[in-house]
Amino acid sequence: xxxxxxxxxxxxxxxxxxxxxxxxxxxxxxxxxxxxxxxxxxxxxxxxxxxxxxxxxxxxxxxxxxxxxxxxxxxxxxxxxxxxxxxxxxxxxxxxxxxxxxxxxxxxxxxxxxxxxxxxxxxxxxxxxxxxxxxxxxxxxxxxxxxxxxxxxxxxxxxxxxxxxxxxxxxxxxxxxxxxxxxxxxxxxxxxxxxxxxxxxxx
Numbered sequence: 001x002x003x004x005x006x007x008x009x010x011x012x013x014x015x016x017x018x019x020x021x022x023x024x025x026x027x028x029x030x031x032x033x034x035x036x037x038x039x040x041x042x043x044x045x046x047x048x049x050x051x052x053x054x055x056x057x058x059x060x061x062x063x064x065x066x067x068x069x070x071x072x073x074x075x076x077x078x079x080x081x082x083x084x085x086x087x088x089x090x091x092x093x094x095x096x097x098x099x100x101x102x103x104x105x106x107x108x109x110x111x112x113x114x115x116x117x118x119x120x121x122x123x124x125x126x127x128x129x130x131x132x133x134x135x136x137x138x139x140x141x142x143x144x145x146x147x148x149x150x151x152x153x154x155x156x157x158x159x160x161x162x163x164x165x166x167x168x169x170x171x172x173x174x175x176x177x178x179x180x181x182x183x184x185x186x187x188x189x190x191x192x193x194x195x196x197x198x199x200x201x202x203x
Contacts (some may be wrong), residue, residue: 008053015047018071029159035078039071079155082140082165085194086150087172089185090117096187099194102152104139109150116143122133128162142166144173146180149194168193 022043026036064070067077084102088095093114095106112129119126126143133139142165149169157165171193172185173191179185 004057005054008050012050012054013200015043015050017108019043029163032080032156033156034156035075035158038074038078042071042074078155080161081154082197083152083154085152088113088148088150089180090120090146090148092183092185093117096147096185096190097192099192104133109139112141113148116141116148129168130157130162132156140165142169144169146173163195168197
């Protein structure tokens, strides 16, 4: 086997390994759909060039395929970043707090919050909602026993990030259960586990 062909074969095998790893990451919820598509597209284009190199014996094809921005930069550029968070008290219909940089007007999401409250009052289980509201801007709605948390993300959040918000939401409700059970809530006495997530993602 010629040196060029060996290089193309090794490159192709490396790409196939990366693609399998990417598929596993998405299946495990570690990356978002948006990240998956962008990275998969890059790997697939490189794979096509590697296959072309093997068919034609073109020694330049592999070096062409290896060019472009590194995958880690692509991954980071499309990673969901929690920008801010709104905590809505289902019982009183009041916004208890906004943390970080929550830029979405409450009026634009009030209907969704009302719908969630109505379903909760009817004893229905509410699944989380993740919606794209603008290019690169996403909202994740998570309903709890007393509150609904709306998290604003730059880029689509991954399943792991969604689960992390839900875990923090659960901790928030458990830590503040006595206060949240009341009709009116004294926000100055609440503890906010969410702060760790918002600060970590904004850094």
